[in-house]
Amino acid sequence: MDEAESQEAALLAEAKRLIRTIRAATLATLTPEGTPFASLTAVATMPDGSMILLLSQLAAHTRQLDADGRCSILLAQAGRGDPLAHPRLTLVGEAARFDPSQRPEARRRFLSRNPKSELYADFPDFAFWHCVPQAAHLNGGFGRAAIYAGDAVLTRTEGCEALIMHEEGAVAHMNADHRDALKLYATRLLRLPDRDWRLSGLDPEGMDLVSGDLTGRLVFPQPVTSGGELRQLLVTLAAEARAAAD
Known part of the structure; x- marks a missing residue:
């Protein structure tokens, strides 16, 4: 593997690490007028790395996703010093509700990742959502950026x-x-x-x-x-x- 290939592999590994380690993300949805609307939400992942969210129907972002599932999810690593010097990954995709009784592994993985959410996960106004990224943009810090198709940052599960x-x-x-x-x-x-x-x-x-x-x-x-x-x-x-x- 030459230096360019090694750098490319390192960037992809960084993108996948952010997907698996960040638990609180910025969720951007679209208002009925088409205006971007950003909020904060807990996230977890399916085995393939696609996103699981638990959202309240009382939240504006949930009502907006009901009308238009297109969204983006910003996974940003915090740390000391300049916040823009730390890596972050933006995922672009479309979110859809799912019935946790039909996909119990998704509910389990979310609550294992975010155990405090168990207090309200079964409230009638809360629902689980799934978002498969269609594209991803990594900013790994100064001079370290990459754009990927969604499946490039996911984990292959065929045969597993x-x-x-x-x-x-x-x-x-x-x-x-x-x-x-x-x-x-x-x-x-x-x-x-x-x-x-x-x-x-x-x-x-x-x-x-x-x-x-x-x-x-x-x-x-x-x-x-x-x-x-x-x-x-x-x-x-x-x-x-x-x-x-x-």
């Missing part, structure tokens, strides 16, 4: 049905019995603060970690397609993390 089917059980098992390993992944492989870390989701390309308001994304060295591959990889990663601690 076995993994996705067992994701809920794997997440529950890791959180119940292997919190020490999750802590090692976070602190030794990702260099995140030494806290109690929890797994919020898995997909073929990586795993999402949360601890309070902090998030982390551990990218797998190669995609996994089944529970057996996942178990083997997690054991290997734990060994690498322990070695890094020595």
Whole structure:
């Protein structure tokens, strides 16, 4: 891989990292007059990286999406210093309501990512929405920008049905019995603060970690397609993390 290819791969990896680690995003919708309207909302992801939102019917942005589903979602990383020096990603797509009883994995992944939302997720005036990006624009800081088709920033899930089917059980098992390993992944492989870390989701390309308001994304060295591959990889990663601690 030459330098240009390496930079291109790094930019795409940054875009995917923002999709998986940002939990509060700016949602831009269109008013009936066609005026852009921006608000703040919690987000989570499906296994392929498409966006899940939980919106109140009382909110202006929800009524606007009911009339016109076109929207954009800005995922911006906060940090010290100049806010414009930190990476951000704009996703452009069309949002649609879905029935969580028909897609329980979406509801589960959203609430695992945003547990405080469980207080009102079942209120009658709240509904879940799904947005598949049609385009993406990355600003990774000065001199680092890229434009992608929507599918370029998504995770391929074809052939990974076995993994996705067992994701809920794997997440529950890791959180119940292997919190020490999750802590090692976070602190030794990702260099995140030494806290109690929890797994919020898995997909073929990586795993999402949360601890309070902090998030982390551990990218797998190669995609996994089944529970057996996942178990083997997690054991290997734990060994690498322990070695890094020595």
